[in-house]
Amino acid sequence: MQQFVIRPEEPDDWWEVEALYDLCFAPGREALSSYRLRDDVPPVSGLSLVARDGQGILAGAIRFWPVHVGDHDALLLGPVAVHPTHQGEGLGGFLIHEGIEAGRAKGWERVMLVGDAPYYARFGFARLTGIEMPPPTNPDRVLGLELTPGVWGGVYGSVIRWTR
Numbered sequence: 238m239q240q241f242v243i244r245p246e247e248p249d250d251w252w253e254v255e256a257l258y259d260l261c262f263a264p265g266r267e268a269l270s271s272y273r274l275r276d277d278v279p280p281v282s283g284l285s286l287v288a289r290d291g292q293g294i295l296a297g298a299i300r301f302w303p304v305h306v307g308d309h310d311a312l313l314l315g316p317v318a319v320h321p322t323h324q325g326e327g328l329g330g331f332l333i334h335e336g337i338e339a340g341r342a343k344g345w346e347r348v349m350l351v352g353d354a355p356y357y358a359r360f361g362f363a364r365l366t367g368i369e370m371p372p373p374t375n376p377d378r379v380l381g382l383e384l385t386p387g388v389w390g391g392v393y394g395s396v397i398r399w400t401r
Contacts, residue, residue, distance in 0.1 A: 241296055241328065243335060246285040254287060254298040261318035274313060274371065275302050278399045281312065284339045286332055288319075296323045299332040301340060303401075306349070306368055307394030311381075312340050314350040333360055337382065346385040349396070351378045367393030 246254060280300045288297040299317040303310060314336065319329045337348060337360065350357065351374055354364060362380040370379050381389050 241288040241290055242293075243286055243288050243332070245283050246280070246287050246298065246300070250287050250295070250298075253295050254300075257295055257298055257318050257320060258316050260320070262316065274304050274396060274398050276398070278302060281340070281343075281345075283343065284312070284336050286336055286339075288328055288332060290323070294320075296320050297328045297332055299336050301336055301348075303399040304349070305397045305399065306347075306392055309347070309388075309392050310345070311396075312345050312348045313396070314348055315352070330360070337384070341384045346383070346388040347392070348382045348384060350380050351375075352380060354378070354380060365389065369395045371396070 280302055284301040286299050287295060290296045297317075297319040300315065302313040302315075304313045305311075314333070317329055317332055317336075319326075319332075340348060348362075349365060349368070350362065351370060352362075354362070354377070357380050360382065362382045364377060365379050365381040366376075368379055368381070369376075383389050
């Protein structure tokens with residue numbers, strides 16, 4: 238993998254990261270139900286990361302958002318994107334791994350996302366049952382990862398916006 242500088246996202250990165258997401262995702266990405274959970278909620282400081290190549294050009298980004306699931310707190314991973322010129326180099330997986338480990342270090346116990354189970358299974362994500370994302374979300378795409386063993390057990394209910 239090419240050398241990248243990975244660091245926490247800073248406010249000055251915001252619009253460049255948004256442009257990367259616009260490039261990598263379909264138009265109307267902000268209409269997805271997961272975006273309703275992000276409205277007026279800042280990403281978790283220190284967990285949202287950017288990767289820049291040797292010329293300082295944004296090559297990838299990942300964001301994590303706080304949410305409530307029933308009476309429990311969780312990180313909502315996403316979006317994660319890699320510039321098309323760097324796809325296939327392992328950068329997306331590296332950002333996911335680094336973000337998850339940063340979340341663990343900051344004391345978060347669980348991570349969830351809406352995504353492709355075969356892709357995210359390699360990071361330890363599995364389908365969550367009894368967890369309801371805002372509609373319209375395919376329940377087969379609601380995945381979770383335990384940062385502390387057993388923390389998804391007994392957790393059920395609606396995923397709602399962060400209120401603290």
